[in-house]
Amino acid sequence: MNILVTGGLGYIGSHTCVALLEAGYNVIVADNLCNSKEETKNRINQITGKELTFYQLEVTSDYAVEEIFNQHEIDGIIHFAGLKAVGESVEKPLVYYYNNIVSTMVLARACQKYGVKRFVFSSSATVYGDNKAPFIEDMKLLPTTNPYGETKAMCERILTDIAKAYPVFSVALLRYFNPVGAHESGLIGEAPNGIPNNLMPYVTQVAKGKLEKLRVFGNDYPTIDGTGVRDYIHVLDLAEGHVAALNNLKEGAHVYNLGTGQGTSVLKLVKAFEEANGIKIPYEIAARRPGDIASCYADASKAERELGWTATRNIVAMCRDAWNFEKTYRKHGENTKKVLMLF
Ligand code: NAD
Numbered sequence: 001m002n003i004l005v006t007g008g009l010g011y012i013g014s015h016t017c018v019a020l021l022e023a024g025y026n027v028i029v030a031d032n033l034c035n036s037k038e039e040t041k042n043r044i045n046q047i048t049g050k051e052l053t054f055y056q057l058e059v060t061s062d063y064a065v066e067e068i069f070n071q072h073e074i075d076g077i078i079h080f081a082g083l084k085a086v087g088e089s090v091e092k093p094l095v096y097y098y099n100n101i102v103s104t105m106v107l108a109r110a111c112q113k114y115g116v117k118r119f120v121f122s123s124s125a126t127v128y129g130d131n132k133a134p135f136i137e138d139m140k141l142l143p144t145t146n147p148y149g150e151t152k153a154m155c156e157r158i159l160t161d162i163a164k165a166y167p168v169f170s171v172a173l174l175r176y177f178n179p180v181g182a183h184e185s186g187l188i189g190e191a192p193n194g195i196p197n198n199l200m201p202y203v204t205q206v207a208k209g210k211l212e213k214l215r216v217f218g219n220d221y222p223t224i225d226g227t228g229v230r231d232y233i234h235v236l237d238l239a240e241g242h243v244a245a246l247n248n249l250k251e252g253a254h255v256y257n258l259g260t261g262q263g264t265s266v267l268k269l270v271k272a273f274e275e276a277n278g279i280k281i282p283y284e285i286a287a288r289r290p291g292d293i294a295s296c297y298a299d300a301s302k303a304e305r306e307l308g309w310t311a312t313r314n315i316v317a318m319c320r321d322a323w324n325f326e327k328t329y330r331k332h333g334e335n336t337k338k339v340l341m342l343f
């Protein structure tokens with residue numbers, strides 16, 4: 001079966017390509033490389049011993065996307081391609097609305113034109129806004145605090161309406177919680193540009209000595225130790241969740257939380273990282289980060305019930321694999337300039 005994976009060389013997409021290839025799917029990736037490197041394709045092939053097909057193209061272009069459909073019989077699409085930096089979306093809303101929404105519409109239109117019935121979409125727990133955790137799929141969504149979150153909520157609505165009007169269309173809207181970690185080989189992982197915004201990549205860079213200390217944003221939340229609580233999920237579990245979603249698609253649009261159902265505070269994550277890797281993470285308490293909520297974790301029971309999927313890797317494995325990738329990545333960076341350029 002041929003699966004078109006947009007954004008397939010990015011962080012979550014690359015791990016999902018590995019899971020798809022290992023599950024026996026043929027994988028065709030479309031990525032414009034705006035936040036990834038072509039070298040990742042070789043690494044996916046190296047991990048799996050299989051070959052994916054890669055097109056460097058712009059998913060917001062009908063013309064470019066149709067080239068793929070003219071070359072391949074596509075059976076399903078997993079749409080990861082998107083811009084995801086919350087702060088940047090506030091500064092450049094038009095870029096975010098255009099990229100994330102137009103790409104979704106272009107792909108949905110190609111599905112209608114070429115009779116593709118299977119569609120899996122990358123949504124986010126951010127669509128729950130300021131609801132009270134645990135988040136459940138049928139909660140009324142509250143406004144998000146940024147354009148990025150709005151693009152996810154809008155794409156969910158667009159795909160839901162299309163599935164209503166075009167009943168054979170089977171859509172899974174996957175709301176991810178906080179993906180962290182990396183493939184255990186250390187060959188693929190998350191390598192953000194500049195100073196990371198997210199907690200785990202920040203922690204690994206402190207461990208590496210590249211950043212001096214972690215700033216913990218707020219210790220006065222109504223949580224177990226006052227610091228923010230999130231549902232961290234190993235990216236390999238998340239990748240397997242996509243294969244489960246694809247294998248269990250049914251007519252209409254269906255929403256699934258992909259999380260572990262466990263909340264972990266910032267200080268607990270720091271402690272888990274220290275214990276897993278034997279490295280001290282210096283930190284200081286800083287002011288709350290604007291827009292942050294206290295607690296965000298999933299009720300993950302629907303995915304277990306309907307997709308037969310549940311996350312199996314714990315926080316220690318997440319911390320170990322995140323650090324393993326950072327170490328491997330640093331080693332490559334130190335060894336050759338050429339490899340450094342690849343990230
Ligand atoms: P990523 O930036 O690593 O991957 C996205 C990929 O899409 C990149 O390879 C980028 O080059 C590509 N891309 C972006 N716009 C494109 C376009 N117009 N045409 C072709 N390629 C394009 O991000 P990720 O963390 O792997 O996230 C994947 C998806 O999951 C995104 O839609 C993101 O919004 C969503 N998501 C991510 C998280 C997270 O914490 N990482 C959480 C919830 C949802």
Ligand code: UDP
Pocket residue numbers: 178197198199200202214215216217218227228229230266289292296
């Ligand atoms: N966080 C922090 N210091 C950092 C980055 C994040 O204390 O340098 C906290 C943040 O306030 C939140 C948690 O870590 O409570 C997870 O933040 P992240 O940005 O990774 O995910 P998100 O808030 O988008 O779910």
